[in-house]
Amino acid sequence: MAANPMSQFDVYRIGPEIKVGAFDISFTNASLFMIISTVSILLVFNLGSKRNSVLPNKMQLLAELSYTFVAKMISDTAGSKAKPYFAFIFSLFMFVLFCNMFGMIPYTFTVTSHIIVTFILASFIFIGVTIIGFIKHGFGYLKLFVPSGVPAVLLPLIVVIEIISYLSRPISLSVRLFANMMAGHTMMKVFGGFVISLGLVGGWLPLSFSVALTGLEILVAFLQAYVFAILTCIYLNDALNLHH
Amino acid sequence: MIKKIYFQSIFFSFLFFKEAFAAESGGMPQLNPEFWISQIFWLILTFGIMYFILSKFILPKISNNLESRKSQILENIEAAEKQREDSETKLKEYDEILLKSKMEAKSIFNQAREKALKDIGSKKEVLDRQIDAEIIKAEKEIKELRVKAPDKINKIAIETSSELLEKLIGSEINSSSISAIVNDLSKRNGDKYYGN
Numbered sequence: 001m002a003a004n005p006m007s008q009f010d011v012y013r014i015g016p017e018i019k020v021g022a023f024d025i026s027f028t029n030a031s032l033f034m035i036i037s038t039v040s041i042l043l044v045f046n047l048g049s050k051r052n053s054v055l056p057n058k059m060q061l062l063a064e065l066s067y068t069f070v071a072k073m074i075s076d077t078a079g080s081k082a083k084p085y086f087a088f089i090f091s092l093f094m095f096v097l098f099c100n101m102f103g104m105i106p107y108t109f110t111v112t113s114h115i116i117v118t119f120i121l122a123s124f125i126f127i128g129v130t131i132i133g134f135i136k137h138g139f140g141y142l143k144l145f146v147p148s149g150v151p152a153v154l155l156p157l158i159v160v161i162e163i164i165s166y167l168s169r170p171i172s173l174s175v176r177l178f179a180n181m182m183a184g185h186t187m188m189k190v191f192g193g194f195v196i197s198l199g200l201v202g203g204w205l206p207l208s209f210s211v212a213l214t215g216l217e218i219l220v221a222f223l224q225a226y227v228f229a230i231l232t233c234i235y236l237n238d239a240l241n242l243h244h
Numbered sequence: 245m246i247k248k249i250y251f252q253s254i255f256f257s258f259l260f261f262k263e264a265f266a267a268e269s270g271g272m273p274q275l276n277p278e279f280w281i282s283q284i285f286w287l288i289l290t291f292g293i294m295y296f297i298l299s300k301f302i303l304p305k306i307s308n309n310l311e312s313r314k315s316q317i318l319e320n321i322e323a324a325e326k327q328r329e330d331s332e333t334k335l336k337e338y339d340e341i342l343l344k345s346k347m348e349a350k351s352i353f354n355q356a357r358e359k360a361l362k363d364i365g366s367k368k369e370v371l372d373r374q375i376d377a378e379i380i381k382a383e384k385e386i387k388e389l390r391v392k393a394p395d396k397i398n399k400i401a402i403e404t405s406s407e408l409l410e411k412l413i414g415s416e417i418n419s420s421s422i423s424a425i426v427n428d429l430s431k432r433n434g435d436k437y438y439g440n
Contacts, residue, residue, distance in 0.1 A: 006271075006272060006273060007273075009272065009273040009274055010273045011273060011276075011278070011279040011282075011283070013279075023281045023285070024278075024279070024281055024282055025281060025282045025285040025286070026279070026282050027282075027286075028279055028282055028283070028286070030279065030282070030283050030286065031282065031283075031286035031290075034286050034287060034290040034291075035286075035290055037290075038290045038291070038293065038294040041294060041298070042294060042297055042298070042302070045298065045302045045303075045306070046301075046302055048306065049302050049305040049306045049309060052308075052309040052312060052313070054313055054316060054317075060309070063306055064306060064309065064310060067303070067306045067307065067310065068310070086303070087295065087298055087299030087303050088295060088299070090298065090303060091291065091294055091295040091298050091299070094298075095291055095294065111287075113274070114274050114283060115274045115275070116274070116280045116283050116284065117283055117287055120283075120284050120287055120288070121287070121291075178274070182272075182274065
């Protein structure tokens with residue numbers, strides 16, 4: 001049902017059903033938009049890095065500005081030790097950004113509006129950061145849960161809170177992105193539906209609201225990608241430079 | 245304010261849609277696990293390939309481009325600095341040459357002036373000498389004339405006085421006595437007129 005604001009999030013199979021063992025890995029519209037996003041990223045940055053002129057053209061400027069933007073973000077939040085993880089954070093930021101932005105085109109599918117996608121990304125980050133932390137600091141990484149300058153009486157409570165907050169990182173990270181995307185797109189659809197149902201007389205108000213929402217959603221799309229990447233940097237910073 | 249309205253409406257829309265469409269389509273499609281495995285598989289596949297290509301091929305190229313541009317700009321700045329220094333030394337040299345040539349011109353001018361002055365001096369001397377000689381000669385002539393003049397005047401006086409006397413008296417008078425008288429007079433008055 002097209003009028004259902006949630007139907008835009010439906011995943012459906014494109015082509016035949018592919019099964020590997022018990023797992024269904026069929027090609028879906030989600031897969032299609034993942035591929036579109038990644039191919040666009042590769043295309044944009046391939047074009048942007050092809051020619052090296054001292055005076056960059058538009059594509060090169062775009063690629064280089066993105067590069068320096070992400071590099072600055074990483075060095076500001078996680079320091080110089082995070083340099084080996086630059087490529088991953090860059091890919092992550094670009095993937096989320098492009099998926100969010102492609103979702104803003106009408107009749108497209110927003111990959112990042114699915115909790116499973118954001119959760120897999122977030123848990124991958126969580127597990128990776130935890131492994132990096134233990135490799136860098138050994139069991140000293142557990143000091144992360146014991147902040148310095150806390151009275152001994154409060155320490156058990158603080159440690160429990162710290163552990164809970166650490167373990168909830170993947171959930172908060174994934175739910176933040178997923179909920180923002182889903183809420184925004186649902187809102188747009190709802191107001192779009194209002195335009196139709198109120199008709200030529202009353203439809204102008206929701207239409208103008210819808211226009212304003214589109215601008216806001218584009219901002220949110222960028223902002224959430226940025227937040228996703230910067231939180232990854234902050235987690236990485238905890239793992240690389242243990243402060244306590 | 246707008247933000248508040250925005251989030252409130254999101255909240256209410258959730259409440260609304262959960263109730264309205266829960267029965268119809270089984271709630272949020274996101275919570276339907278039918279395609280979870282497929283999504284995970286495709287996410288890992290696409291993201292993995294993208295990460296691989298970006299990290300292995302594209303990002304090193306971009307960083308390389310940035311580095312090379314940076315180094316090129318630095319080199320250009322260095323070259324510009326060098327050229328500036330060069331031009332400064334050249335300017336200094338030019339100034340020195342200008343100063344030197346000015347001094348030279350001054351000295352040449354001074355020399356020329358001195359020489360001209362010397363020439364003028366020597367020529368003046370020669371001229372002065374000539375003038376002096378002429379003056380001396382003229383003075384000599386004047387002196388001679390002056391010496392001769394009283395005699396001539398005396399002679400004329402004697403002649404005229406003898407003639408006058410002849411006409412007055414009617415007879416000739418001894419010219420020697422007249423000349424004696426004239427000479428005596430001229431000697432007395434000559435001091436008054438000639439100053440010697």
